Amino acid sequence: MRKRSQIDPEEAKQSIIEYCKRKGALAVGVADLAVVERVAPPGHRPSDLMPRVKSVISLGVGGQTRGAWSVPAKAMGYFGSTEGRAYTVAYGTSFFIENRFGVPAIYCPPDMDNEFGTRVPLQSLKLHAEVAGIGARSLAGDILLHPEFGYMYFASVFTELELPPDAPLADNPCPAPSCVKMYRQVGRTPCMKFCPVQCLSGTIDENGNQTEMHYDMAACAEMSEQYEALPIMLAEAARSDDPTKVLMDPDNKLYWYKMSVGSGGLLAQCFECMRVCPIATGAPLGDPILRAAAARTEPDPSQ
Amino acid sequence: MTQGLTREQLGITDALVHTYGEIVFRLSNNVQHRIGDPIRTLDLDAVEAQRPALGMSDAQIAARVGLTEQQVTYIRNLAEVERMSTNNFQRLLALGGSKRFRVERFIPHEERFMYSETALRLRAALEFKPEAARRFVESGEWGTDTFRAWLDHWATSTPERLAVSGGNISLTYGALQLAVRRLASGLHASGIEPGEVVSVQLPNGLEYVLSYLGITYYGAVMSTLYMPHREAEMANIMRHARSRALICLAHQADFSPAQTALALRHSGQLPDLEHIVVVGEPLEGAYAFDTLTQTEPQTLPTPVAADPMLLLYTSGTTAGPKGVPHNAHTLLSNTRLGVPEHAVTSDDRFLCAAPYGHLFGQYSLHLAWCAGAETSLLPLFTPSAFTDAIVSERPSVVFAAPAQLSACLATDALTGRDLSSVRMIVTAGSAVPAELVEAIDALLPNGTLCQLWGMTETQAGSYTRHDEPAAVAARSAGRPSPGTEARIVGDDGTALDPGEEGELQVRGSLLFPGYLDNDEANAAAFTEGGWFRTGDLASIDLHGNITITGRLKDLINRGGIKYNPLDVETLIDQHPAIAQCAIVPLPDDVLGERACCFAILNPDASVTLEALCEYLLGHGIAKIKLPERLERVDELPLTPTRKVIKGQLAARFGH
Numbered sequence: 016m017r018k019r020s021q022i023d024p025e026e027a028k029q030s031i032i033e034y035c036k037r038k039g040a041l042a043v044g045v046a047d048l049a050v051v052e053r054v055a056p057p058g059h060r061p062s063d064l065m066p067r068v069k070s071v072i073s074l075g076v077g078g079q080t081r082g083a084w085s086v087p088a089k090a091m092g093y094f095g096s097t098e099g100r101a102y103t104v105a106y107g108t109s110f111f112i113e114n115r116f117g118v119p120a121i122y123c124p125p126d127m128d129n130e131f132g133t134r135v136p137l138q139s140l141k142l143h144a145e146v147a148g149i150g151a152r153s154l155a156g157d158i159l160l161h162p163e164f165g166y167m168y169f170a171s172v173f174t175e176l177e178l179p180p181d182a183p184l185a186d187n188p189c190p191a192p193s194c195v196k197m198y199r200q201v202g203r204t205p206c207m208k209f210c211p212v213q214c215l216s217g218t219i220d221e222n223g224n225q226t227e228m229h230y231d232m233a234a235c236a237e238m239s240e241q242y243e244a245l246p247i248m249l250a251e252a253a254r255s256d257d258p259t260k261v262l263m264d265p266d267n268k269l270y271w272y273k274m275s276v277g278s279g280g281l282l283a284q285c286f287e288c289m290r291v292c293p294i295a296t297g298a299p300l301g302d303p304i305l306r307a308a309a310a311r312t313e314p315d316p317s318q
Numbered sequence: 319m320t321q322g323l324t325r326e327q328l329g330i331t332d333a334l335v336h337t338y339g340e341i342v343f344r345l346s347n348n349v350q351h352r353i354g355d356p357i358r359t360l361d362l363d364a365v366e367a368q369r370p371a372l373g374m375s376d377a378q379i380a381a382r383v384g385l386t387e388q389q390v391t392y393i394r395n396l397a398e399v400e401r402m403s404t405n406n407f408q409r410l411l412a413l414g415g416s417k418r419f420r421v422e423r424f425i426p427h428e429e430r431f432m433y434s435e436t437a438l439r440l441r442a443a444l445e446f447k448p449e450a451a452r453r454f455v456e457s458g459e460w461g462t463d464t465f466r467a468w469l470d471h472w473a474t475s476t477p478e479r480l481a482v483s484g485g486n487i488s489l490t491y492g493a494l495q496l497a498v499r500r501l502a503s504g505l506h507a508s509g510i511e512p513g514e515v516v517s518v519q520l521p522n523g524l525e526y527v528l529s530y531l532g533i534t535y536y537g538a539v540m541s542t543l544y545m546p547h548r549e550a551e552m553a554n555i556m557r558h559a560r561s562r563a564l565i566c567l568a569h570q571a572d573f574s575p576a577q578t579a580l581a582l583r584h585s586g587q588l589p590d591l592e593h594i595v596v597v598g599e600p601l602e603g604a605y606a607f608d609t610l611t612q613t614e615p616q617t618l619p620t621p622v623a624a625d626p627m628l629l630l631y632t633s634g635t636t637a638g639p640k641g642v643p644h645n646a647h648t649l650l651s652n653t654r655l656g657v658p659e660h661a662v663t664s665d666d667r668f669l670c671a672a673p674y675g676h677l678f679g680q681y682s683l684h685l686a687w688c689a690g691a692e693t694s695l696l697p698l699f700t701p702s703a704f705t706d707a708i709v710s711e712r713p714s715v716v717f718a719a720p721a722q723l724s725a726c727l728a729t730d731a732l733t734g735r736d737l738s739s740v741r742m743i744v745t746a747g748s749a750v751p752a753e754l755v756e757a758i759d760a761l762l763p764n765g766t767l768c769q770l771w772g773m774t775e776t777q778a779g780s781y782t783r784h785d786e787p788a789a790v791a792a793r794s795a796g797r798p799s800p801g802t803e804a805r806i807v808g809d810d811g812t813a814l815d816p817g818e819e820g821e822l823q824v825r826g827s828l829l830f831p832g833y834l835d836n837d838e839a840n841a842a843a844f845t846e847g848g849w850f851r852t853g854d855l856a857s858i859d860l861h862g863n864i865t866i867t868g869r870l871k872d873l874i875n876r877g878g879i880k881y882n883p884l885d886v887e888t889l890i891d892q893h894p895a896i897a898q899c900a901i902v903p904l905p906d907d908v909l910g911e912r913a914c915c916f917a918i919l920n921p922d923a924s925v926t927l928e929a930l931c932e933y934l935l936g937h938g939i940a941k942i943k944l945p946e947r948l949e950r951v952d953e954l955p956l957t958p959t960r961k962v963i964k965g966q967l968a969a970r971f972g973h
Contacts (some may be wrong), residue, residue, distance in 0.1 A: 054357060054365055056375035087414050130321070131376055132395045134347070142357070151358050157350065183358040209419050211409040225355060232373070233348035237402035238409070246399070266405060285407065290416040 022116055028178045034111050038104045040074040041164045044147030047180040051146050061173050065121055070178040073147035075167030076101040081302040084290050098168040105170035112174050123171035133242045144169040148181040153189035154217045155206040155288035156230035162188040165298030166289050191293040195223040206288035212238045238285050244270045328388050335393050342390055343397040347373035436560040437513025440626045443643045443834045447848055459801040459827035462623050463650035465534045469495050472690040484695035487524050501532030502618055504610030508593055510562050512537030512619050517561040519543035519575050522674045523697045525597045529565050537621035541629040542675035549578050553587050555631050560590040568598030576601050623647050630774045641834030642774045652777045652828035653684040655800035661784040664690040669713035671699045671722045677774050678746050682717040701731035712739035720750045723758055732761050746770035752792040759788035771795035771866055775830045780864045794863035802826040806858050821870050822856035823849040855882055872964055877909040881943050889937050895923035900954055900962040915945035916967050
């Protein structure tokens with residue numbers, strides 16, 4: 016094991032990126048720690064979680080398959096465990112760093128900060144990814160999009176290993192040209208039009224760039240997050256003459272199912288904005304079919 | 319979340335929550351507004367300037383508002399609970415996602431259709447035994463039949479085939495479906511929702527057919543009033559049914575149903591009655607039927623077989639009206655299973671003399687609509703009009719009550735007329751005299767008479783089959799219909815052997831589930847095993863043919879000896895001085911009951927009780943069955959199906 020002073024930051028970064036990609040990440044970047052520390056609010060900065068942190072590594076794995084994007088929402092309303100793949104890669108990366116370089120690393124927990132309730136994350140994985148240059152904020156509630164990989168799930172690793180940071184994306188792929196065209200015709204982009212709760216709005220300038228993005232996150236969250244459902248149901252049951260009837264009402268029973276099985280429908284957004292987003296579903300390497308086709312056309316470096 | 323500290327420890331009061339809830343929510347991540355792309359472009363001053371709009375942490379909000387961080391966390395979480403409704407994911411489940419979703423198409427759940435209290439009451443009455451329901455479904459007896467499914471099927475597959483005719487009416491199935499959709503759309507637009515009751519008092523005309531199909535086409539429920547019903551019956555039945563609307567004539571010969579209904583509504587006796595739809599001349603305060611039938615067809619709710627579709631009231635010969643709810647399972651499965659038994663096909667043309675307000679008449683419509691056959695309308699029965707219609711319309715299947723057939727025979731209306739088109743006359747409504755069956759059968763060169771037994775509670779419980787000789791119909795109402803079990807039970811509740819007389823009990827997929835809101839009647843009507851006590855006296859022969867011999871409550875209980883007066887009545891009806899009679903029990907202090915004979919005498923005829931008894935004794939009638947009182951009357955009270963209402967006669971003696 017090398018001493019820290021013997022580690023070449025550039026080489027280390029490349030080996031980490033290669034590891035991540037080998038394990039399934041599509042994009043990997045290192046965020047400028049100073050920027051993240053300044054933008055993140057107190058209590059949610061990397062140094063709040065890991066005081067000696069030197070680098071924030073962000074990685075993204077592919078979003079849904081093309082099939083998943085296209086099936087009816089009756090089934091899609093319950094999907095959601097793709098993010099687990101990102102967490103697995105990040106978890107492995109933290110072990111990889113400690114094994115390879117003997118420097119402390121942590122897998123950044125994607126969980127909510129229990130001190131602040133159900134909707135405040137410990138860290139903003141989105142901020143890490145944006146500053147690391149693997150995603151840019153979209154009109155769809157600031158969901159990050161990548162010009163090549165479209166919509167990804169992100170995870171982060173913090174380490175005391177100092178790695179050279181990447182720059183944010185030079186260009187924001189959102190809005191796509193077709194979205195700009197639609198916006199000029201009807202005043203809305205697809206994500207705005209097809210949002211089930213109409214929580215998105217915004218404006219686009221004459222150059223086709225975002226000027227304003229408005230996101231009613233509460234409306235978005237109440238579309239799919241159901242943290243309030245269980246206490247409301249229990250309160251109704253307590254007031255009812257027949258509590259069992261309330262608790263076992265078919266709709267209410269769904270919450271018990273979600274609680275026990277842990278289906279993403281209880282905890283995640285509905286993703287309808289992404290299902291109609293031409294970048295999320297149509298980026299050059301946006302789904303496994305496109306990526307496989309691209310791989311087949313790439314020249315073999317061994318020849 | 320607040321480290322286990324209580325509201326009191328945090329200093330949280332309702333006033334604090336009320337005062338700061340809005341601003342805390344606004345400053346939090348719950349509402350986000352971004353200008354430009356400041357993070358990606360590393361314009362960190364812009365990030366700082368936009369922080370309140372981008373969404374702040376609880377600590378930042380606390381510093382901004384002047385609260386502690388824990389107070390902000392507490393207040394923000396409360397605000398989220400208050401503002402966030404649940405079940406929003408149902409939006410996608412309702413409409414589908416991606417580009418299928420259109421926010422303008424989404425109707426919030428709280429704004430969607432909800433069955434009214436009245437509708438739910440009726441739905442609650444349709445409770446069947448689960449084990450029986452399982453059997454009916456598994457056996458295929460209960461299926462997916464609805465009028466709408468049948469009508470839509472025939473309108474699509476054979477739109478040009480005649481569905482309704484008679485007089486100057488000629489409506490194909492395609493045209494009938496359009497007319498029905500128009501009326502249904504009009505009713506629905508007027509606020510009559512699925513599951514709600516529409517009463518109908520109409521003769522056997524096109525308006526009745528359209529009303530029946532129109533009401534049930536989108537899941538509303540029809541309830542019939544018989545044509546002889548007047549103010550008292552209208553008030554009682556419609557109040558009990560909680561009718562939302564009434565479709566009726568502007569005027570009958572001696573009576574204005576529409577004006578009566580308006581007056582009843584005005585006086586507050588019919589609080590649920592919202593609309594009166596009048597057939598005939600317009601009436602202020604009432605809808606015109608013709609206006610409703612001109613409504614542009616709309617997309618309408620689709621009923622299913624389990625939905626209530628018909629609420630009938632028993633003829634009530636001995637008691638007040640009892641509501642009999644049916645759904646398509648009970649009525650239309652019985653019909654579908656009956657079609658092959660009667661050999662009904664789409665080539666048949668039906669003519670019905672019995673009133674459509676009664677289930678016997680409705681059964682003729684059900685059979686026709688199930689098979690895609692034609693119905694020729696006969697709005698008003700007279701022997702000559704009936705016979706003329708048979709000759710001119712050439713029906714193949716005719717429905718008529720025994721009394722109607724008797725009237726035809728008495729007036730010789732059928733004699734010498736061309737009845738060659740008729741392959742079957744179906745009759746039901748009371749114990750049918752063998753002589754009547756034989757006489758009618760003899761007049762049919764190409765047909766036979768079918769005797770059917772049924773009740774409001776059952777529709778067609780048994781009938782003779784189309785290929786059976788008239789002799790079977792002369793002595794019985796045939797075998798049980800498919801899906802129906804029948805047995806004869808003695809006084810002690812045990813099943814009797816073939817040939818023995820007792821009470822007829824039935825059960826099966828045709829049977830209504832129970833009277834509406836009448837626990838007392840239901841307790842009396844059903845046995846533990848789910849058998850329905852019909853109240854009819856009958857016997858079943860070795861071949862399973864059921865012979866109806868009278869009504870249980872018409873038995874005379876003379877000093878503990880019970881007997882059925884039917885054979886006595888039959889003999890008296892044949893006495894040259896008597897046109898028609900009915901024997902009812904007369905209260906007696908010593909014997910309990912004695913027999914009283916009410917008789918209509920033939921013109922210029924006279925007879926004494928003694929002479930009548932001599933006549934009966936001469937025909938072998940036992941002394942104990944001789945009437946002990948003779949009351950001469952000008953007419954006997956009759957049900958719409960021409961059954962003598964013995965209860966009204968008995969009531970004259972306080973029975």
